Amino acid sequence: MTTDVGPTIFLCGDVMTGRGIDQIFPHHGDPTLREPVVNDARTYVRLAEQANGAIPKPADFAWPWGEALAVIDEFAPDFRLLNLETSITDRGDFAPGKSVHYRMHPDNVACLTAVQPDVCVLANNHVLDFGPDGLADTLRALSRVETRYAGAGLDVDEAERPVASALPGGGRVITIAAGMASSGIPRGWAATENRPGVAFLPDLCKRSAAKLAERALRLKRPGDIVVASLHWGSNWGYQIDSSQIQFAHTVIDAGVDVFHGHSSHHPRPIEVYRGKLILYGCGDTVNDYEGIRGYDTYRDQLRLLYFASIDAGSGTLNTLRMTPMRARRLRLDRASRDDAAWLHATLHRVSRPFGTRIDGGADGTLTVTAAD
Numbered sequence: 287m288t289t290d291v292g293p294t295i296f297l298c299g300d301v302m303t304g305r306g307i308d309q310i311f312p313h314h315g316d317p318t319l320r321e322p323v324v325n326d327a328r329t330y331v332r333l334a335e336q337a338n339g340a341i342p343k344p345a346d347f348a349w350p351w352g353e354a355l356a357v358i359d360e361f362a363p364d365f366r367l368l369n370l371e372t373s374i375t376d377r378g379d380f381a382p383g384k385s386v387h388y389r390m391h392p393d394n395v396a397c398l399t400a401v402q403p404d405v406c407v408l409a410n411n412h413v414l415d416f417g418p419d420g421l422a423d424t425l426r427a428l429s430r431v432e433t434r435y436a437g438a439g440l441d442v443d444e445a446e447r448p449v450a451s452a453l454p455g456g457g458r459v460i461t462i463a464a465g466m467a468s469s470g471i472p473r474g475w476a477a478t479e480n481r482p483g484v485a486f487l488p489d490l491c492k493r494s495a496a497k498l499a500e501r502a503l504r505l506k507r508p509g510d511i512v513v514a515s516l517h518w519g520s521n522w523g524y525q526i527d528s529s530q531i532q533f534a535h536t537v538i539d540a541g542v543d544v545f546h547g548h549s550s551h552h553p554r555p556i557e558v559y560r561g562k563l564i565l566y567g568c569g570d571t572v573n574d575y576e577g578i579r580g581y582d583t584y585r586d587q588l589r590l591l592y593f594a595s596i597d598a599g600s601g602t603l604n605t606l607r608m609t610p611m612r613a614r615r616l617r618l619d620r621a622s623r624d625d626a627a628w629l630h631a632t633l634h635r636v637s638r639p640f641g642t643r644i645d646g647g648a649d650g651t652l653t654v655t656a657a658d
Contacts, residue, residue, distance in 0.1 A: 292604055293453050293511065296363035297592040299548045299568030302412070303350065303397055304372035304388030306330030306574030307616060312344040313393035315376045321385055331616070333577030338614045345616075347396035350572045352617035354591060357609050358401065361593045365451055365459045367513065368571065369548045370398065370406040370435075371413070375423035378416030383472065387415040392427045399431050404451045407463040409437025409484045410517040410549070411470035418482045436515070437463030438477070438484045445477035445485040448502040450510075457509030457598050462502035462542075465517035466490075469549040487516070490533040499540035506541070509598050515546040519554075519567060522581055524636040526555055526566050538562045543601030544594065551575070552584040553633055557640035558656050561602035563594055576613060587613045588621060588629050590652075606654040608633075626650035 305327045308314050317327040324330070335341055348355060358366070372388035374395055380387050390397075398406070406428060414421050421438060428435050439445035448462045464485040465471045477483030487494050502512045514537050519530065534545045538559050545564040547554070554567030571589055589611040595604040610621035610629045621629065630646040637644060645653045 292595055292597045293364040293455065293457070293459075294361060294593055294595045295365040295367065295459060295511070295513070295544070296358060296361065297544075297546050297565065297568060297594060298368045298571040299589075300371045300410075300570045300573065301368045301398075302371045302388055302570065302573040303394070304390045304412070306334065307350055307397070307572065308390040308394060310341055310343050310345040310349065310616060311347065311391070311394040311397065313391045315389060315391040320380050320387065330574040334574065334616050337577035341615045347394065348400040349617050350397060351401055353620050354611055354618040355401065357591055357611075357620070361607070363593060364453050364455070366401065366403045367405050367407065367461060367515065367546065368401070368403050369410060369515065369517065369568075370408060371410045373413055373416050373420040373424050374427040375416050375420035377423065378420035381415050381417055384415065388412040389416050389420060392423060395427045395431055398433065403433055404459070405449050405461045406433055406435045407437050407461070407515045407517070408435050409445070409463045409465035409471075409486075409515070411465065411472075413438050413484060414475050421482050436461045437465065440482045441479055442477040442483075442485075445483060446501055448505055450505055453598075457511065458507070460502050460505050460510055460512045461515060462498060462512070463515040464498055468519050469517045471517065490529045492532075492536050495533050495536035496540050499537050499542050503541045511544065511596050511598060511601055512542045513544040513546055514542045515548070517549050518547060519549050521549065521551050522584060523550075524554055530566065534564045534566070535559055538564065543596060551581070551586045552588075553590050553629070555637040555640055556606070556633065556642050556644070556654060557637070558603055558642060558654065561600070561656055563596075563603045563606060565592065568592060572618070573613070574616060576616065585628065588625055589613060589618060590629065603654070603656040605656070608652040610650050610652065621650060623650060626652075
């Protein structure tokens with residue numbers, strides 16, 4: 287797909303395969319929910335069908351990815367990273383104090399392997415929705431299908447441990463992951479020496495940024511690419527706080543090559559800082575939000591798949607290509623020309639204050655090329 291020199295990495299936002307998504311698979315779990323309005327996960331399937339048409343039940347495990355799988359294969363990325371925002375378990379108690387809980391039955395894990403992730407980020411506000419038992423099941427399920435994870439573990443050492451993934455042409459991608467309270471992660475979910483949990487960042491100070499970067503940089507060798515993946519910020523809105531900008535810049539200044547931000551339900555601004563890629567919020571990729579009203583102005587049914595070509599020698603961005611998708615019937619389809627144009631105009635407008643120019647192609651692909 288690309289002739290850029292250097293590896294291409296696939297980055298996507300939140301992958302939420304629990305709740306309604308889980309219910310369309312062959313081995314769906316208990317649909318019981320404890321939400322203020324909805325008490326059955328199958329309600330979200332019905333809402334999606336009312337909005338866009340019938341969904342096969344059972345659906346095959348590749349169903350949620352839809353046409354995205356062909357897009358990913360076309361780009362043939364050397365490394366694939368996603369934020370898995372659900373627990374993989376059929377047991378455990380509902381985490382108290384939360385209004386929304388996500389879990390997927392372990393026998394449905396093939397819906398993740400369909401996209402062949404190299405690493406799943408787990409430092410988010412749903413991985414412990416069913417307590418330590420649910421987290422332990424999640425780690426076992428991913429290990430069983432030989433998918434590595436970052437950002438959560440049975441203790442703080444495992445949760446904070448960076449993951450090094452070999453690249454086909456030599457060198458590695460080193461992934462470090464963490465999450466913050468601003469994304470909805472309870473502070474009590476922070477992993478400790480004696481408690482399972484997530485790699486938790488207490489604040490956005492320079493010291494926290496430097497510590498996050500240092501954990502990965504200890505492993506870095508020439509030719510390696512370091513990705514910091516952070517679950518942070520609110521769900522809605524395009525405004526990026528100055529403290530978030532300073533944090534991302536500090537992480538890059540410390541030696542990280544790619545900043546992979548997520549938690550927002552729609553794409554947020556993109557910045558190329560000192561030649562390095564910063565995604566302030568990738569938006570959702572897979573979820574069951576179809577038919578739910580309230581934030582229509584953000585058009586969160588529109589999604590982006592991110593493919594970043596990185597210079598392995600310097601870690602700088604060569605080219606970022608983004609493919610617009612649309613969620614329909616709980617699967618991803620290629621976005622229409624009008625939808626792609628809306629995403630292009632919106633992302634260009636909100637990224638312009640960061641000095642980022644986003645070009646649109648005839649096929650709908652959006653492109654950011656690093657300045658010389």
